[in-house]
Amino acid sequence: MKYTEDAKKIISLVGGEENINTLIHCMTRLRFTLKDEAKADTAAIEKLDITIKVMKAQGQYQIVIGNRVSDVYDIIINELPNLAESKETPPEPSEEPKPKGFAQHFRHGYDEFIGVLTASMMPIIGVLAGSGITKGILAGLVSAHVLSDKSGIFLLINTMADTIFYFLPVILGFTAAKKLGSDPIAIAVIGAFLIHPNIIGIAQAKTQEIGLFGDYAVKIMNYSGSVFPIIVAAWLGKYLEKYIKKIIPEMIQGIFAPIIEIIILSFILLLAVAPVITVLSKGLADGISILLSFNGIIGGAIYGAFYPILVVFGLHWPLIPIVINDLAVNGQSVICALTSITAVGIAGSVLAVAIKTKKKKLEALGYSAGVSAFCGIAEPSLYGILLKYKKVFYMTMIGNALGGAVAGGMHLVIYGFTGSLIGFPSFINPKAGIDSNFTAYIVSHLVAFIAAFVLTYLFGFNDKMVPSDKEA
The missing domain is CATH 3.30.1360.60 (Glucose permease domain IIB)
Structure with a gap:
C-alpha cells in the first residue's frame, strides 16, 4: 500500500x-x-x-x-x-488519421504486429521462465546423481515443465484472441487441433501426409510448441467471425458460428499458413545460428553489443517467438544464450554507477535495476540509467560485445527460456548434465559483467555528468 x-x-x-x-x-x-x-x-x-x-x-x-x-x-x-x-478488452478504434505513404504504413503495421506479440506473449513469459529453470535444476540434480531420470518424481516434474511448450498453440491461441478480439475458446480449440495426437501421429509417420480429395494430399508437420501459426489464426478469426455472424441467424449463432470458424480456420492453417510460417520461422532461427556458427566470435560480439538497442526501439520482440520455437523444436537456442549475456553486462554497468555515485536516488535505482537485470529484466537499467548517461551505454556495449565474442567462440547455447544470473540452470545440458556448455556460460557471463563494470566505473560515469533528460 x-x-x-x-x-x-x-x-x-x-x-x-x-x-x-x-x-x-x-x-x-x-x-x-x-x-x-x-x-x-x-x-x-x-x-x-x-x-x-x-x-x-x-x-x-x-x-x-x-x-x-x-x-x-x-x-x-x-x-x-x-x-x-x-483490462483484456481491445480498445475502441481511435480517430487518429490513417497512415499515408509506405513508411507510415510500415511503421503502423509493425507497431500493430509488435502489440499483438507483446499482449500474446506477456501472460506466459513467467511460466516459460520458470519452466526453463525447473528443467535446468532437474538436469543438474541428475548430473550430480541426486535424482534418477528414470524416477517417477523426475518424470512428473519434467512433464510439468514441458507442458507449457507442448501446449503453446493452445495457450497462445487464447491470449492472442483476447488481444485481437476474436473468440478465445474457438482459437484455443484450433491450437489444440494442431497438436492433437492424430495430427502428431501423422507428422511422425514415414509419409507425413494425409489424403484429402482423390490423389491430393497435404503434408503434416509437428506443430507442438509452434508460435506464429496460431497467432495468424487469431488474426484471421477476427474477420471470419464478423462474416459468419452476418450469414447465420442470430438465434443459432452460438451453436454453429464457433464450429464453422474452427473448421474453416483449421483447414486454412493446415493447408497454407502453418507449413509456410513454420518453415520461415525455423529457417530464420537456423540462419542466425548458422551465421553465428560460421564466425561465432564476430557474430556474438555484434549481437551482444547491439541487442540493448533493439530493446530500446522495441525491435527485440520478433526474436522471442523464434527463441520459443527454437527451444520447442531443437531443445536449445543460441539467440537466447547471447541475450542472457547482455542482461549480465547491463547489470555490471548499473551496479558500477550505484557504487560510484553519491546521489541517493541514483544509487537506489542502480542497485534495484542491477538486481532486475540479474533476473533477466533489463528495462529499468536501460531507461533509468543507460539512456540517460550515454557513456554508460557505450561501456555496456563494449562489455557485452566481449562477452558475446567469448560465448560465440565457445559455442554457448541455452536449454531453457530464462538466462542471466537467475537462469543459470537453463545452461545445464538436460542429457549430459554439467559440461563444457556450463563452463562457457560462466566464462562468457563473467567477462561481460567484469568488463562492463570496470569500464563504466573507470570511464563511463561520474557524478558531474548531466543526464540526457536534464540537458538544455
Missing part, C-alpha cells in the same frame, strides 16, 4: 479515469490505452519518484516502473475497478 499516493497521481496525470480505455501491465511497465494521449502530463509523470521512463509505442502509453509495477497496477485497479473488467 506504500505506492497508493503514486498510483493516485498516475491516474490523475494520465487524464483521470475518463481518459483511460484499458490498462494492462508487463514485467516492468504499466500499459495504458488512452482516449487522448495529449491529456497526459508526461513531464510530471516522469518526475514521480516511482517512474523510470514514459514510452509511447504500439498504440500504448507505457509508464516504465520496474519491479514494483504489479503493486502499482493492483492499486490502480482497486481505485478504478471498472478497468479490471475490461
